Amino acid sequence: MNPVIKKILIANRGEIACRVIRTAKRLGIATVAVYSDADAQALHVRQADEAVHIGGNASADSYLRIDAIVDAARKTGADAVHPGFGFLSENAKFAKALHDAGIIFIGPGIKAIEVMGDKIESKKLADAAGVSTVPGSPEAMENADQAFEVASQIGCPVMLKASAGGGGKGMRVANTLDEVRDGFIAAQNEARNAFGDDRVFVEKFIEQPRHIEIQLIADSHGNCIYLAERECSIQRRHQKVIEEAPSSFINEATRKAMGEQAVALAAAVDYQSAGTVEFIVDAQANFFFLEMNTRLQVEHPVTECITGVDLVELMIQVAAGQPLPLSQSDVRINGWSFEARVYAENPDKGFLPSTGRITHYSPPDTRVRNNGAYTRVDTGVDAGGEISMFYDPMIAKLVTWAPSREEAIAHMRNAIDAYRIRGVQSNLPFLAALFAHPALLAGDLTTRFIEDHFPDGFDSHSFEGDAFEALPLVAAWIEWRTRLRDRKIVNAPKVARSSVMAALGQDQESLSNSNRGSDESLSVLQGDSRYDISMNRLVGIDTDWQPGDWLFHGTVDKKVVSIGVERVGNWWRLSQGGSTRDFMVLDPHVADLADYMPEKKTKDMSRFLLSPMPGLLMKILVREGDKVSAGQDLAIIEAMKMENTLTASVGGTVSKIVAATGDSLAVDAVIIEFE
Structure with missing residues (x-):
């Protein structure tokens, strides 16, 4: 007999927690939010039927605490837990802890999470399942010399990639053989620090690549379907910025081939739930397996918009043991959809994170227009909410749908111009510039889109918009x-x-x-x-x-x-x-x-290295007495789950190290003084 899910605990925060709550309420299912000290007044806490405090500000003290979340589910009588994305969403230990406690995990089985979470093992499995994979070594490299040998065999450029990596961490591109050894060591060190796993493998780097992924959903009755593709090529620092569905580059034959390979991979691990198989695609539309994400993706709304399905609802039904209510022949692509990730960051200052309280918040109009076009805003904040240094800087996902690609872009441009956020900086001006770019309008995309078209960064005070x-x-x-x-x-x-x-x-x-x-x-x-x-x-x-x-x-x-x-x-x-x-x-x-009128003179602060944001000082890269040159790396600050390297604006000599590794820094805190 299939279980009936009556109450869901969302083991996450922000916009994805609000997103799951929205579907659960529509289905008549009660919801439980969990929150840290920093999120006591957060929107997801206020929207849920119940809320449980699980710990301190840092993720390790709250949203990554398996014991606290399982205990919260027990205390509130939640029969199921939805992990959202990030945090514990792809943690096999978390899934097992819930299973042992008799609580349904709204996600795939433990085996699928374990195998697909390891890039080396998942690539081996993909090969065995007949999925096209990128040329390279299937094993982790023992040292930099072995990485050099493999790179020599397959030819540069190569990607040096951490097996446990994600979010761009533990990844380096070596364009020549001379760069392989240093790149290997850098990827290994970053992976060790970020994931506690320093295994690195080598594969061919696909030039002019597109990042295209297949959304799939599978149940426990042997049914698995794919819901078309998403193009996620526009990225910055390996983090997706804009996604669209479908891709303007993929034809029906390629879509079918990619979808069938994704389904074959899911079958190989008895996959049950929503998942995404990511591919790298070259200029000739040859595609190669990249990885499988065993969770709901950030960009899932664009798939929902073009297919008319609610992926969270399907995940809940599958977790309750129900068969999928649709088959592959029922899947239709209707219109076009774009998603823009709205981040709390300042694009005019190298995309530095921006923290603080949102004093004014007004999203664009979400009513349906005459041509059927509409705007969807998935967010976890509102006016008065705080963007904290402890978590991801995403404010919202701005999504548009229209009958055609051109109309969807036009609708997105209007929505961006109408979006008002004050109190913190946002990347809205940069998003507007991206959607106005001729290459995006033409669908001429690669994962190097931002590097190629904005090589000197972005400055809204010099950029000229269409009006x-x-x-x-x-x-x-x-x-x-x-x-x-x-x-x-x-x-x-x-x-x-x-x-x-x-x-x-x-x-x-x-x-x-x-x-x-x-x-x-x-x-x-x-x-x-x-x-x-x-x-x-x-x-x-x-x-x-x-x-x-x-x-x-x-x-x-x-x-x-x-x-x-x-x-x-x-x-x-x-x-x-x-x-x-x-x-x-x-x-x-x-x-x-x-x-x-006399000009107001500003104080010369070039003698100091100041913290441009609140954050944790991870490392100081110079010592007192060192001579530094303009552009030299001086310190690394971690804020909003990202490491930010601070450089010297002018040359000089380090006279005093003011801050220490491990210090929590406020904005404009002095780190280093120069002579």
């Missing part, structure tokens, strides 16, 4: 609209009626008949540029924007735009399509004097 030229006009318009509001509230200086009406896009007759004076134009200052804008020019603006609104939506000279608006002191900060600019709007006679 960049309209920003000064909008700055002038919102200044006049604000002055009108202020005039109604306080005794503001007299403002000519014609100018005000022009600023509001109204009363063009009185504008054209009025006498032109200094109050009939505005000067907009931005950096070294000045724009003198006649009130006539503003008549082409049509919007219902009001002072205080975060988003300016309307038309400028009949072009539809959505522009973020923020007041920063005497400046207007406007953002659109990846562009961010600060404008000061003045009367012309005041702007004439701006060049004579």
Whole structure:
């Protein structure tokens, strides 16, 4: 008799916990959240029916504590546990502990987790199951010399990859044989520190590769189907940034071949649950097995959007012993979907993590549009929530669906422009720039997309979005609209009626008949540029924007735009399509004097290495008395599960090491002083 699941404990946090809770509630299943000290007021805690505290801030003290989570499930009477992704989702010991406690694990069997979690063993199994694999050694290398020999046989470039690796850790590319030995040692050291397992193997590095994966779902009755593919080629530091389904590169024949191989691999380990088989695909559409993830993927929403299935619901049904409600012939691809990962990081400063409290949060409209297009936002935060240094910096997954790829991209661009997050920095400007790039529009993707197209990084203050030229006009318009509001509230200086009406896009007759004076134009200052804008020019603006609104939506000279608006002191900060600019709007006679204003001098901090973020100081790479050059690595800080290397901005001599390895650093904490 199949068990009936009545209560699910979600052994995770953030957006994936909220995602599982949403489906469970729809199915009438009670939910239990677990939380650390840092997450006591988190959204997933508030959305669940019950919540249990499991430990301190660090993952090792909370979300990775098998004993605490199993105990929480027992105490609350949860019959099942959904692990989400990350943390314990692919931990065979966790699955066994739940089995021993008589609690259902909403995931695959222990054998599948163990075999697929080992990259070397999974590759051997894939070979045996007839799955196409990348040329290379099936065994871990004993030392750097052996890695050199294998690389010599298969030819460079090669990938040196940790067997227990993940998230980009323990991976190095050697483009020449001279780089193999050092790359092997670096991958081995990183794998040892990150996973406690320093086994490294060597395989051929596929040039111009695409990262394409097959979503599958299998039950305990011998049924296994694949739900098309996802393209996950746009990555940064081996972390996916944008995903889409289906892939614009894969044809039906290749899709079928990849899907059938993925199903064959699942059958080889008696797989039961949702899983993903990842492939690397070359320019000729040859595909090779990369790894299998025995869990729900971060990017699963795009598959749900194009197939109409709820993967979490299917996982629950399979875990309860029910057969899949659909067969392979029932799977249809409908439309196109994109997912953009919204991270708390500052793309203008090398994507440094950004921590703190979210003071304002307004996601884009999720209502269905006339063409059927819609936006989906999977998030675990809201206004007042905190982005902590202890966990992954993901704020949300922004997902769009539309009938065609072009429409889905256009819908995504509008959704990004409409997304407002304040209190922490986000990568929204960079996402806007990615979705505006001609190569993405053409589907010309590789895993080196960001390195190739943004080799010098990204700066929203120099990037020009598609509505960049309209920003000064909008700055002038919102200044006049604000002055009108202020005039109604306080005794503001007299403002000519014609100018005000022009600023509001109204009363063009009185504008054209009025006498032109200094109050009939505005000067907009931005950096070294000045724009003198006649009130006539503003008549082409049509919007219902009001002072205080975060988003300016309307038309400028009949072009539809959505522009973020923020007041920063005497400046207007406007953002659109990846562009961010600060404008000061003045009367012309005041702007004439701006060049004579003294500039505020900033304190020279080049003598110090400061921590750019809260984090843990993992390592100091220099000693007192060392001479360093500009660009040299100085220290490593860990924040939000990522290691960040700090470099010297100028050359000098280390006079004092202020911080010590293991210190918890605040923003702008001094680490090193220079002479």
